[in-house]
Amino acid sequence: MNGSGRIRIIGGTLRNSRLDVPDLPGLRPTTDRVRETLFNWLQPVIEGSRCLDLYAGTGALGIEALSRGAAMLTFVEREPKLVAALKANLARLKVQASVVADDASRWLKGGGKPFEVVFMDPPFAAGEWEKAAALLEEGGWLSDSAWVYVESPRGTDLALPVTWLPHRQGQAGDVAYALYRRTLSDPLS
Numbered sequence: 001m002n003g004s005g006r007i008r009i010i011g012g013t014l015r016n017s018r019l020d021v022p023d024l025p026g027l028r029p030t031t032d033r034v035r036e037t038l039f040n041w042l043q044p045v046i047e048g049s050r051c052l053d054l055y056a057g058t059g060a061l062g063i064e065a066l067s068r069g070a071a072m073l074t075f076v077e078r079e080p081k082l083v084a085a086l087k088a089n090l091a092r093l094k095v096q097a098s099v100v101a102d103d104a105s106r107w108l109k110g111g112g113k114p115f116e117v118v119f120m121d122p123p124f125a126a127g128e129w130e131k132a133a134a135l136l137e138e139g140g141w142l143s144d145s146a147w148v149y150v151e152s153p154r155g156t157d158l159a160l161p162v163t164w165l166p167h168r169q170g171q172a173g174d175v176a177y178a179l180y181r182r183t184l185s186d187p188l189s
Helices: 032-046 060-067 080-093 104-108 129-138
Strands: 005-008 018-021 050-054 072-077 098-101 115-120 142-153 164-172 175-182
Touching: 018 080, 032 060, 032 115, 032 142, 032 164, 032 175, 050 060, 060 072, 060 080, 060 115, 072 080, 080 098, 104 129, 115 129, 129 142
Parallel strands: 050 072, 050 115, 072 098, 115 142
Antiparallel strands: 005 018, 142 175, 164 175
């Protein structure tokens, strides 16, 4: 996305609300089409869930989850301009959520209650998928049957935990996206 702009929430109670987006290099908000697909996949589980928007950026994924009935959301973002924009958007929309201004990897080294849904869309240049996935697993951040959404550059092979089973996936332009279901039992037994 070039220049300051706005992103539209596409479903739920906040449908058609606009999010103000600052002009920052490398910012790549998830497209409307991909968000629509993702939330169609998550529709049976999103209501009442505890969600984490890791590398929140604009916060569009997390706010979309809140709009569709998520019970609790934590946003983690280190860029001060994005944190400020996210807090302003949440206040304007009168939505309650926790915004953590910190580096995702550093924050994941702490401890907390497990999440049922995690959105993981790090800056592509940072290449933090495997590191973040390992910290999510090792830190007890995931419920036993958590859903984890991952965006990455198309054609990237990710070494994700063996407990994350692919559920659905797709591609849009240069972006690959996938939803994983965490399982602690052996799927072959």
